[in-house]
Amino acid sequence: SKEPTSIFSEGWLKRVYEEKPVKDVRTRFPPEPNGYLHIGHCKAIAVDFGFAKHHNGACNLRYDDTNPEKEEEKYFTSILDIVKWLGFEPAKVTYSSDCFDKLYELAEELITKDGAYVCHCTREEINMQRGGPDNRGKRYACDHRARPIEESITEFRAMRDGRYQAGEAFLRMKQKLTDADEGNPQMWDLPAYRVVKENHHHRTGDKWRIYPTYDFTHCIVDALEGVTHSLCTVEFRQSRISYDWLLEKLDMKVPKSDKRGPMQREFGRLSVGGTILSKRRILQLVEGTTVEKKKEDGTIETRKIAPAVRGWDDPRLFTMVALRRRGIPAKAMLNFVAELGVTDALTEIEPPRLESSIRKHLERTVPRQMLVLDPIKVVIEDLAAEDEQEMTVPYDPKGTIPGERRVKIGNAVYIDRSDFREEDDPDYFRLAPNKAVGLYNVPFAIRATSFSKDENGNVTEIKAVKVPATEKPKAYIQWVDVTTAVHVTARLYNSLFKTESPNTLDWKTGGWADDLNPNSEIIYGKAVVERGIQDLIKQNSLNPSGSSDALVRFQALRTAYFCVDIESTEDSIVLNQIVSLREDKGK
Ligand code: ATP
Ligand code: MG
Ligand code: MG
Structure with a gap:
């Protein structure tokens, strides 16, 4: 198997470096703090932090916190925790919101350079200007596009000062909306700033009523932080042109050159089948949901659906906190990403692929123990x-x-x-x-x-x-000796859903609940392990390896790989199955 570093010294990521072979490499991992990280993010972390590490550079953890309506403190903590668990130390932890003053200043500069205007059009009007529903009609400018620079400055300040409600005004970049040859929608006068209704921001409080968009913020903050290689996923490929356009307008980048300023390149996402990664859907699994159904006689039937998992870190999920709790070693996660390789193509895998990679890692790294599930x-x-x-x-x-x-x-x-x-x-x-x-x-x-x-x-x-x-x-x-046996609870895991494609289930009206696998968790409450488990636990607590990945893991002969669950106590040990010993014969 490949060493994790090989993804940087050959192939796609090597070529990305060669396009901009600078001495001081600087990258960033820019999550939106609006949810827990999932297995897909692990690839981004491995690429962003790993690339900088490989080139002796630095990688920032940047919270992309420009959307006050969706962010919560608990996500910030959890994201940093996962980055560290994977073995990376951010050079700096930064926040896009740290740059709000500077971003505002640059927005005025952009207006002054005739690169933006305040617009009052509705969503429908904007869609029409962009060629109608299929984007095939003629594109045209609204009257606001031609308004004098000073007027846009005044109106922008009015937006800032709270004289507009959400939706009544927004700052719009003056890109190439009216250029008939410009086929990339990212250049059709994107919004730069909007008025936000729930404007309270967890860091800047009520100071701002207007917030910058991703398209306005990301490239500028990259430039301000001195990012050299801005690595992101392919859905941003079309945005590369607006990324460069804005930086060039603001003299933060030289046209048609990556010599100065950040260079954006896009790698393929990691997608895992057989599971749910969308935040809104996981939330339903975590909290349960109540759905209303109109019956034939017109009355409304409410159906309460119980939570399907214990929390965001339930070992049956594929959030990073869940994978960690299930006992998958951080190193094995990184090896897995390296095994899959990094190119600009989407990597789609099914859980058995992950499991077989984890198994290979555990086989070489964890001790054997004897455990009896049903004694x-x-x-x-x-x-x-x-x-x-x-x-x-x-x-x-x-x-x-x-x-x-x-x-x-x-x-x-x-x-x-x-x-x-x-x-x-x-x-x-x-x-x-x-x-x-x-x-x-x-x-x-x-x-x-x-x-x-x-x-x-x-x-x-x-x-x-x-x-x-x-x-x-x-x-x-x-077998386990009766007099010295350690009594434990062992939890075995199977997939959460009966179907192999749970994303196709009904997530609007709770239909997913009918597809839950009743055997997704099998609990053996009277399992026994040889007394040696106590030594493993003791050794582990005596030598915390310095990493935050110090779980007790072992191979239970003829049974499965297990870890000692984080909430175990001395007299109540709970084991989580990490993976089976062999590829499963079925569910
Ligand atoms: P999601 O909607 O799944 O949470 P996102 O793109 O909104 O994804 P961000 O918090 O913006 O999540 O992501 C932070 C970084 O992680 C981004 O650079 C993004 O491209 C990357 N990323 C997100 N999902 C994946 C994935 N499935 N594979 C690889 N990288 C990903
Ligand atoms: Mg995002
Ligand atoms: Mg996200």
Whole structure:
């Protein structure tokens, strides 16, 4: 597998650097603080921060906070947290709103240079000016476009001073709306500033009633921050021309050259199928929803839909906080992005692709433990007290992962219910009456002699005897010593929806709720793990590795990869399945 840095030293990102091979590379990761980051953002973080790191440059974390109606404090904290968890340290944490004064000044400068005008047209009028509904008609200017510069300055100040309500006036760039040859809608006199109704901003308070648009802000703030390579996703390809146009107008960039000022280049988004990434949709999953349905007789039926997940970090989601909580290592996430590679094409993957990449990483990095999800007690009747044994077992039989643990076996062990059959069968190789099975790491096998059941017909206990070492068992199973077992809750995960394309479900009237997979989370409340888990937990808390990625993870033999959930306590350990051991056979 490729090392994460190789995406920068070859291919598309190498060529991007060669287009502007400066010594001091500066990039930025510019999330809008209006939601939690998802797996797609991980690619952007890997590209933006990784590119700067590879070239010994600097990358800022820039909160693109120009939309006061949608932003919340909790998102700011979570975004920085995820960037750090992925192992990056922003050179600076900046806010687009830090530049509001400067942006306003530049807006007046743009008007003065005849590059913008205050317009009072409605949405419909603007659409008509842009060639009508299909954009194919003739494009034309409104009267405001020709108004004197001084008048636009006065009107812009009036906007600033609160003399217009939202929608009554906006500052519009004077691009190429009337140029019949200009086919790019990004050049059809885009808005630069608008009056905002809910104007309270979390950082600048009530100082501003007008806020700059993305198209006006992004390129200017890039230039002000000294960004050299402004890397963004391909939906901004068409905006590159307006990005350059505005910077050239303001003398922040030289026409037709990337020598001075920032250079925008666009890479393909990462899209993950089988899951929901849209914020509004995840919100429905997190909070549930109430939908109203008009019945045939005209009455209205309200349907309350319960939340489908516990929160934004529920391990069944693909937000970054969820992936982290599920136990996916930060390093594995970065390797995954590198494996997929970066070009200007969209990368579409299905969850199994991610899982197989994670599995490869865990295989080489986490210790083994024995865990039994659904235990039945087996009493080994001919194991005398003095036969009790303690074995030293390496964390990894292949020796890739250093270390070893002590494993004890007494005369009672737990095995998994699925490893026992009441009736034997010649094709069956695990424990059954009169059939022997091997126990991992134990020098003898066991043969079942009898078993007992409760009133519901469930096997409650099995009696067994040792099998001479000369008889080699056909199969080995995991087990946990009864007296030293650590009792835990284990949560196994499957996809949240039955369909493979949940984005096509009905998200308007709650139809998605009918497609929820009832087995998306399977909880084993009485699972047991060998006592070594306590050592792993202790070691982990003694040597916080300095990274914020210090979760206890292990491979439970024959079961799955797990991590210790962040909300576990000493006497109540909860495990989250990270991924299965092999690609799933189904749901
Ligand atoms: P969403 O609507 O999915 O939250 P967004 O574009 O509104 O996406 P921003 O907060 O603006 O999210 O994104 C910050 C950065 O992350 C941007 O540079 C954006 O291009 C990038 N980004 C967002 N989604 C993806 C994705 N799926 N793949 C790669 N990069 C992405
Ligand atoms: Mg955005
Ligand atoms: Mg966003």
